[in-house]
Amino acid sequence: MLKLITSAQMHEVDAHTISTEPIASVDLMERASKAFVCFFCNHFPDKNISIAVYCGTGNNGGDGLAIARLLKANQYENIDVKIARFSDHATADFDTNFTRLKEASVPFIELKAGDFPEENADVIIDALLGSGLNKPLSGAYADLVKHLNNIEKKVIAVDVPTGLLTEGVIDKDAIVLKADLVITFQRPKLNFLLPESASFMDDFVVVDIGLDENFIQNLDSNFELIEEKDVVKTVRPRKKFEHKGTFGHALLIAGQAKTMGAALLCSSAAAYAGVGLTTVCIPAPGLTALNSLIPEVMAIVREEKQMPEIEWDKFTVIGAGPGLGKDSTALMEALFANFKKSVVLDADALNMLSENSDWWQSIPENSIITPHVKEFDRLFGAHTSWWERLETAKKQAAEKKIIIVLKNQYTIITTPEGSQYFNPTGNSAMASGGMGDVLTGIITSFIAQKYAPAEAALLGVYLHGKAGDELALNNRSSVVLAAQVAAQVPVTLAKIIAQKNG
Ligand SMILES: NC(=O)C1=CN([C@@H]2O[C@H](COP(=O)(O)OP(=O)(O)OC[C@H]3O[C@@H](n4cnc5c(N)ncnc54)[C@H](OP(=O)(O)O)[C@@H]3O)[C@@H](O)[C@H]2O)[C@H](O)CC1
Ligand SMILES: [K+]
Numbered sequence: 001m002l003k004l005i006t007s008a009q010m011h012e013v014d015a016h017t018i019s020t021e022p023i024a025s026v027d028l029m030e031r032a033s034k035a036f037v038c039f040f041c042n043h044f045p046d047k048n049i050s051i052a053v054y055c056g057t058g059n060n061g062g063d064g065l066a067i068a069r070l071l072k073a074n075q076y077e078n079i080d081v082k083i084a085r086f087s088d089h090a091t092a093d094f095d096t097n098f099t100r101l102k103e104a105s106v107p108f109i110e111l112k113a114g115d116f117p118e119e120n121a122d123v124i125i126d127a128l129l130g131s132g133l134n135k136p137l138s139g140a141y142a143d144l145v146k147h148l149n150n151i152e153k154k155v156i157a158v159d160v161p162t163g164l165l166t167e168g169v170i171d172k173d174a175i176v177l178k179a180d181l182v183i184t185f186q187r188p189k190l191n192f193l194l195p196e197s198a199s200f201m202d203d204f205v206v207v208d209i210g211l212d213e214n215f216i217q218n219l220d221s222n223f224e225l226i227e228e229k230d231v232v233k234t235v236r237p238r239k240k241f242e243h244k245g246t247f248g249h250a251l252l253i254a255g256q257a258k259t260m261g262a263a264l265l266c267s268s269a270a271a272y273a274g275v276g277l278t279t280v281c282i283p284a285p286g287l288t289a290l291n292s293l294i295p296e297v298m299a300i301v302r303e304e305k306q307m308p309e310i311e312w313d314k315f316t317v318i319g320a321g322p323g324l325g326k327d328s329t330a331l332m333e334a335l336f337a338n339f340k341k342s343v344v345l346d347a348d349a350l351n352m353l354s355e356n357s358d359w360w361q362s363i364p365e366n367s368i369i370t371p372h373v374k375e376f377d378r379l380f381g382a383h384t385s386w387w388e389r390l391e392t393a394k395k396q397a398a399e400k401k402i403i404i405v406l407k408n409q410y411t412i413i414t415t416p417e418g419s420q421y422f423n424p425t426g427n428s429a430m431a432s433g434g435m436g437d438v439l440t441g442i443i444t445s446f447i448a449q450k451y452a453p454a455e456a457a458l459l460g461v462y463l464h465g466k467a468g469d470e471l472a473l474n475n476r477s478s479v480v481l482a483a484q485v486a487a488q489v490p491v492t493l494a495k496i497i498a499q500k501n502g
Helices: 007-020 025-043 059-073 092-103 139-150 195-199 213-217 228-234 257-272 284-293 329-338 347-355 357-362 373-380 386-400 435-448 453-474 482-501
Strands: 051-055 079-083 108-110 123-127 154-158 181-185 204-207 223-225 249-253 277-283 298-302 317-320 343-345 403-406 412-414 420-422
Touching: 007 025, 007 213, 025 059, 025 092, 025 181, 025 204, 051 059, 059 079, 059 092, 059 123, 059 154, 228 453, 228 482, 249 257, 249 435, 257 277, 257 284, 257 435, 257 482, 277 284, 284 298, 317 329, 317 435, 329 347, 329 357, 343 347, 343 435, 347 357, 347 373, 347 435, 373 386, 373 403, 386 403, 386 412, 386 420, 403 453, 412 453, 435 453, 435 482, 453 482
Parallel strands: 051 079, 051 123, 079 108, 123 154, 154 181, 181 204, 223 420, 249 277, 249 317, 277 298, 317 343
Antiparallel strands: 403 412, 412 420
């Protein structure tokens, strides 16, 4: 896991690294600038492009000056620097790099508030403000950013787009220099992982600048980014003599006549993710489809307005909700009355739950809910920002002793203990119907296989995204369908397990 930290904590890491490595702060700035330039050179190999480096007078600006000098040393000839000296304050490392810039004969001008020259460069490097932002942009900074946004050039931001808060609620009217790419130092910033940042940046990459990793990992933060090695550590390879009984029996309660696909997807995903036996509780009209498409899955048939007979004790875990419709309240109540082990609730199970809040009392501890943003707001009230949703998830997971999987580009898994894990896998080709049903099946399957529910959630979310990445990115496919992801899961899982053995 990579601990994700705030900008204030990043400043602590900075100071700690400087004093204990030890390294002079201007040398750390040089190292950060070199890391930026190294990535830049690989991705913009054309040395003839014209580059304008816009620098503030803090350390982000200091980075900008060092970057301009280093780019020139790397044979980028068309560089000029524009310094926004809108206050008397400049950091010592900015001043040192200003001297070095002049010694290296990189051309520069100092901008005057309200009188900005036309910008004709191919690429703008944004080193105006970084993680030191402590108020919304106004005055000359705001004018300059609006001026640069208007000319629609390719913008590469140093560490943070100027004007973007790294954590906390982002004002939707914030003035931010929009970046095509952010080359950020050591860690993704928390807000980069939340959807609001999409209006201000297209993509980001993280470059290592050699800060003290031990110190970062021991900082007090409940935010973590999942890494593949965590998943490799968690998976358990199958052993000789294990049999279907070892891998549990999952029941999925899903589907109506018109949404049988959801039932097929979640139950097949459970089977592909390795559960020993899968049963799905479906309406009678779905039986032929089930038997012909997934003969491995057994059925409990629901006749209209009749409670199906379910031997609850037979099942290791129950997942409910995909395509279920909202007419199954009696069945859900029977589930909560009869089944005391972890359940996985998704889709219509969550929609019914939001209208029957007394059910919360009967939901077993360590159950998992997998809402998308609308289901989350239906359950816990409207939110105006994702930052607030993070806070609500933490509070609700603790109060209700459940695991909340809030689906997003970077899905966030919140545990009752207050940890919030961001998942890095998955891609926009997966934005198609049925993906959530597959995720429910996979997580349910891992609980059946005796993974602790939080482990099952982490493993399931990571694998689901990774399977989608393998299908979309490796095949250059712009769309991936849910059934493909389900079928890919055993392949992806085998690759993860192979890393464990290797
Ligand atoms: N550990 C690392 O990641 C390293 C990061 N480096 C780079 O350093 C910056 C952070 O530098 P810092 O000097 O702390 O901050 P900025 O350059 O972002 O901002 C400078 C000052 O600007 C003022 N400020 C804040 N908000 C505004 C605003 N809205 N309008 C105008 N001015 C603003 C503020 O000063 P005040 O005196 O006004 O409070 C800031 O202090 C980081 O992003 C990296 O690029 C190091 O180079 C290497 C290690
Ligand atoms: K910046």
